[in-house]
Amino acid sequence: GAVVSQHPSRVICKSGTSVKIECRSLDFQATTMFWYRQFPKQSLMLMATSNEGSKATYEQGVEKDKFLINHASLTLSTLTVTSAHPEDSSFYICSALERPGLAGGPLSGNEQFFGPGTRLTVL
């Protein structure tokens, strides 16, 4: 099946620093990737939709200058948390949507393939 990886799986940083999280589709091409944030005991909250070669679309209330998203290739999207603060500590999860008609994988309706998540702790 389709595999999505995230790196790092866990990161601890000091307040004020920036952290980059990578999301990769390993065996398929993903023109669209999504970024979610999940606080303890809560549901996943969609932050932004990342389209290859274009600017990301952010959900209401998500600061685009704080959460920089780059989707430079069909297999990689990155989320950079700039000037991180303790309230940014959370579980960040990406997902990738395979587009039908592209080489390298089966059609899958609107199934999204999720990464394993990245635990960010800001001290």
Place this chain on the structure above:
Amino acid sequence: LAKTTQPISMDSYEGQEVNITCSHNNIATNDYITWYQQFPSQGPRFIIQGYKTKVTNEVASLFIPADRKSSTLSLPRVSLSDTAVYYCLVGESHNQGGKLIFGQGTELSVKP
């Protein structure tokens, strides 16, 4: 996007069948119904997806009535490893972008 309502939590015992019902009264014509499973500190895992009637795979069944305003995820003979949060989502078809919004989910606890 259609909003979903699920029970916050459910308890079960090993070997029982578990049915989790989700309400989605405002589902749109093009929306699919998808269920995900999430273990702590892991990304969600796709379980099953359907559009209408009944869908069955190796892990679950999904029952969708004709009006599509609700759906029921059925897990046959659960085990301790099925303890997780189960999310019901409705979303646009793949050629609309596949944007999915997660609701609160149902925390299933399977006891020995």
